[in-house]
Amino acid sequence: MNIIAETSRISIKMLEESDLELIHKWWNDGRVTKHMGFPNGMKVTKEKLHHRFKEQIEEKNKILNTRIYIIYSKEMKKPIGELQYGEADMDKKKCRLGIKIGELDAQGKGNGKEALICFIQYLFNKLKMQLIEIDSFPENERAYNLYMRIGFKEVEILKKFWTDETNKIHDLVMMELKKGDWKFSEVKIKY
Template sequence: MLIAKGELVNIRELRWGDLKYIQKWSNDPEVAYWARGEKNATDTPIEEFRRWYRSRSSSTIKRFIIETKDRKPIGSISYRDYDPINKVVVLGIHIGEKEYWGKGFGTDAIKAFVRYLFATLDINRIELDTFDDNIRAIKAYQKCGFKIEGVLREAKLIDGKFHDVIIMGMTRKDFEKIANKN
């Protein structure tokens, strides 16, 4: 089921057949580095993804597939840690198909997903984090209206080097200002 439309992408519910893409992207060292700051992607077997899929109704992560307008899966986007009291969720995204990097597909997916989250969940805030070397992601988040709110100094160890973790957020007010300009 389609949940959001952007100019370049559609976002839809995750299906059983998508697990092969999730596995491929998770096991790609370059994708894993930029998505999770993991230098050495593991060769996670498909059965692990199948177990997760079967138990996902109890998971705090709600994951969706990003696909091109011609229905090619290129990545995933998710929210987690929904806090109904403080009305906050944490956003996560990765474009797993590298030929789509740097071409606006991630930015378009974030914009569409943020619209979906504010329209369907009773939230006031979306937050995310990334590490300091992920300049492309930081710029994409800022284009979508996220603001840098803080830095956790040397909080992530990647390949023997400590990196700062950049905390970013967007409130409903921020989103409404952007939406009213368009």
């Protein structure tokens, strides 16, 4: 495993080609993606995933505009989700962050919180980010509350931002976390 950071419970590892099968499963499972506005899954093919992540799999030692990582549970002994940074601007030292716990039996057990804290510390300490952005639908209370507890602050609410395939309209809450405001040290991290 090509691990970038870990705690006593989870490891965050670089994406491998063999992980695309799990990404495919998670992205097409409406139970996993409904909180992102895809109640019937994202309907993505394995071919599109391979094309989308080809550079990330081949360019392991390069900071890219976007990169996805796999969350591995040491307790469950399996991959349980993904983390992603995107819209990386190395001049402004900022990026956007995303997280998804794809294994339903791993949700609601603190795995997402621990992985998110670990990854934020990695982004601030190793990639030298100064600002991390994240977003959430207001009705996704679990994610919204987690982001607020960790220290993200609301900066904008985009009204009627997304209409999903069931014609439900969603607002989007934009949030950010500045490195100078990061005070979370609950999780012991190894790089």
